[in-house]
Amino acid sequence: MEYKRFSDTIMVRLDPGEEILEQLADVAKREHVSLAQVSGLGAVNDFIVGVLDLAQKQFKPNHFQGAYEVTSLQGSITAKDGVPYLHLHMSAADEMGQVVGGHLNRAVISVTGEIFLRVIEGTVNRKFSEDVGINIFSF
Numbered sequence: 001m002e003y004k005r006f007s008d009t010i011m012v013r014l015d016p017g018e019e020i021l022e023q024l025a026d027v028a029k030r031e032h033v034s035l036a037q038v039s040g041l042g043a044v045n046d047f048i049v050g051v052l053d054l055a056q057k058q059f060k061p062n063h064f065q066g067a068y069e070v071t072s073l074q075g076s077i078t079a080k081d082g083v084p085y086l087h088l089h090m091s092a093a094d095e096m097g098q099v100v101g102g103h104l105n106r107a108v109i110s111v112t113g114e115i116f117l118r119v120i121e122g123t124v125n126r127k128f129s130e131d132v133g134i135n136i137f138s139f
Contacts, residue, residue, distance in 0.1 A: 003027055008120075014042065014113030019106060020073070021086055024115065028077050028084035034123040038088060040073040040115030047107035049090055049100065057133025061105055068092035070107075071099060073115065080126040080135060087135075 001023045003012040010031060014023055024038065045068065050061040075088030091101030126135035 001026070005031060008118060010036075010117040010119065012040075012113070012115040012117065014109045014115065016109055016111065018109050018113070020044075020090075020109065020113060020115075021088065021104065021106065024077070024086055024088075024117070025084050027117065028086075031119075033077055033084060033117060033119055034079045035120040036077040037118040037120065038073065038075045038077060038086070038115065039118075040070065040113060042070045042073070042109060042113030042115070043111035044068050044070055044092060044107045044113075045110035047090065047092065048105040049092075049102035049107075050105060051102050052132075052134060054132060059103070059105070062100065062102065064092070064100060066094065067110065068094055070113070072101070073104070073113075075104070077117065078124045078126050078137065085126050085135065 048061050048063050070092050072091045078085050088104040090104040093099045125138045127138040129136045
């Protein structure tokens with residue numbers, strides 16, 4: 001991974017074998033980012049995305065392996081218990097152009113990842129919501 005900061009924007013390049021969430025959390029810690037908008041694209045070969053089953057308050061994962069192009073990586077960095085908290089969604093297309101996606105749990109770069117963090121001044125924390133079973137914004 002390499003990155004460079006330009007005022008309120010951090011451009012990140014991820015390399016083969018690197019995991020997206022781990023690397024972005026590392027950048028957020030190094031750069032003292034407690035609030036940011038995340039967007040990106042790239043290529044992955046092993047990833048887990050899913051949805052929250054609200055009735056069961058349980059994450060339902062789907063694991064994919066093979067050649068996939070990340071068509072969209074979107075989300076936020078906030079704070080929980082004083083450390084960066086990443087909430088990302090990703091969609092990715094296979095060689096036939098079929099797209100899968102959802103809440104990102106894990107994704108390993110196969111070729112490269114090009115990710116932008118738009119740093120926002122301030123901090124937004126997270127708190128657990130019993131109603132929906134996830135950590136939500138706490139203003």
